[in-house]
Amino acid sequence: MPDLPPRVPVCLTIAGSDSGGGAGIQADLKAFAACGVHGASAITAITAQNTLAVTGVWPVPPDAIVAQIAAVVDDLDVAAVKIGMLGSAESTAAVARGLALLDPGVPVVVDPVMVAESGARLLDEGAVTALVELILPRATVVTPNLPEARVLAGHPRAGDPRADHSHADHPRADREGAEEGTRRPAAAIPAAATPTAATPEAEAAEAEELARAIHRLGPSVVVVTGGHRTEAIDTVFDGTTVTRIRGERHADGAAHGSGCTHASVLAAQLALGLGPVPAAREAKARASAAVRDGLRGVGAGAGPVDVLGLAARRGAPARPGDLAS
Numbered sequence: 282m283p284d285l286p287p288r289v290p291v292c293l294t295i296a297g298s299d300s301g302g303g304a305g306i307q308a309d310l311k312a313f314a315a316c317g318v319h320g321a322s323a324i325t326a327i328t329a330q331n332t333l334a335v336t337g338v339w340p341v342p343p344d345a346i347v348a349q350i351a352a353v354v355d356d357l358d359v360a361a362v363k364i365g366m367l368g369s370a371e372s373t374a375a376v377a378r379g380l381a382l383l384d385p386g387v388p389v390v391v392d393p394v395m396v397a398e399s400g401a402r403l404l405d406e407g408a409v410t411a412l413v414e415l416i417l418p419r420a421t422v423v424t425p426n427l428p429e430a431r432v433l434a435g436h437p438r439a440g441d442p443r444a445d446h447s448h449a450d451h452p453r454a455d456r457e458g459a460e461e462g463t464r465r466p467a468a469a470i471p472a473a474a475t476p477t478a479a480t481p482e483a484e485a486a487e488a489e490e491l492a493r494a495i496h497r498l499g500p501s502v503v504v505v506t507g508g509h510r511t512e513a514i515d516t517v518f519d520g521t522t523v524t525r526i527r528g529e530r531h532a533d534g535a536a537h538g539s540g541c542t543h544a545s546v547l548a549a550q551l552a553l554g555l556g557p558v559p560a561a562r563e564a565k566a567r568a569s570a571a572v573r574d575g576l577r578g579v580g581a582g583a584g585p586v587d588v589l590g591l592a593a594r595r596g597a598p599a600r601p602g603d604l605a606s
């Protein structure tokens with residue numbers, strides 16, 4: 282009997298569809314393929330979107346979200362999950378129901394998508410609480426950008442000194458009794474995620490403080506991504522150590538889908554057996570290169586990232602089998 286080739290790991294993305302193909306499910310499946318894992322998907326919302334704008338959002342019925350996850354989990358051996366756009370509190374609750382169908386050991390990477398690069402709101406104001414309470418405690422890694430991190434850290438539970446540091450030690454019910462007086466005011470979701478005007482040092486200190494605050498909400502590891510900073514440094518906090526992942530900033534790159542790509546590569550690397558910090562390094566490297574190589578000519582707005590090296594392949598000789606006719 283010939284040796285069977287090693288089995289290709291399966292990753293599941295639970296996210297919104299971007300009709301323009303730059304972000305969401307479409308970006309996630311490309312990132313999974315780039316990493317050599319098989320991608321399955323459960324769609325939470327359909328967006329009518331291109332590089333310029335989001336012109337419509339249709340939530341998928343909650344039962345249909347759960348049914349998609351159930352169909353995948355029933356048959357495919359899911360090695361890691363990536364969660365992106367949730368949209369509404371109802372969709373978030375459905376995703377939480379779907380997550381309960383997974384083996385508790387399956388790593389879950391959460392990209393808390395709030396606002397599209399083109400400016401549209403992708404998470405209802407009221408859904409932040411559902412995200413924090415139902416999804417973050419199940420997260421192995423959460424990957425907010427700086428504006429998203431401010432929203433999560435401003436959530437009432439984050440400033441509570443009695444908030445938990447691990448879900449096992451501090452079940453959610455404990456945090457329900459947090460005193461009002463110890464809570465920070467919740468930050469509103471900004472209309473668009475704009476770069477900050479702070480110094481690099483101030484941004485670094487803020488990212489670290491936010492990572493620590495978000496860690497108290499329950500995820501095992503927090504990665505505050507650096508795409509909205511003067512220096513594109515990702516800040517990782519695993520509950521013990523802060524790691525800064527540096528890389529060149531590609532100011533003239535095309536970054537639509539950078540966060541989706543980053544979180545999906547991270548999930549794929551966990552599925553391939555890496556630990557969270559090495560997986561975050563690989564995610565940073567691949568997302569940064571995908572921004573650098575981003576497809577500036579595709580659409581009139583922010584071009585989609587190119588994680589598959591599509592542009593570099595143009596003009597390359599076709600493989601022999603492609604020339605059959």
Ligand SMILES: Nc1ncnc2c1ncn2[C@@H]1O[C@H](COP(=O)(O)OP(=O)(O)OP(=O)(O)O)[C@@H](O)[C@H]1O
Pocket residue numbers: 304394397398425426427474506507508509513514515528529530531532534536537538539540541543564565566568569572
């Ligand atoms: N201009 C850039 N140059 C280099 N790396 C970048 C750039 N923009 C983003 N990145 C990297 O891409 C990854 C995603 O970061 P980013 O902060 O853009 O996520 P995001 O804002 O959630 O993305 P999105 O807007 O697609 O949701 C991070 O590893 C970040 O460092």
Ligand SMILES: Cc1ncc(COP(=O)(O)O)c(N)n1
Pocket residue numbers: 296297298299304305306328330365366394396397398399403536537538539540541
């Ligand atoms: C369906 C969907 N999911 C996520 C994003 C965020 O990506 P970006 O901030 O690059 O627009 C998006 N625009 N659309």
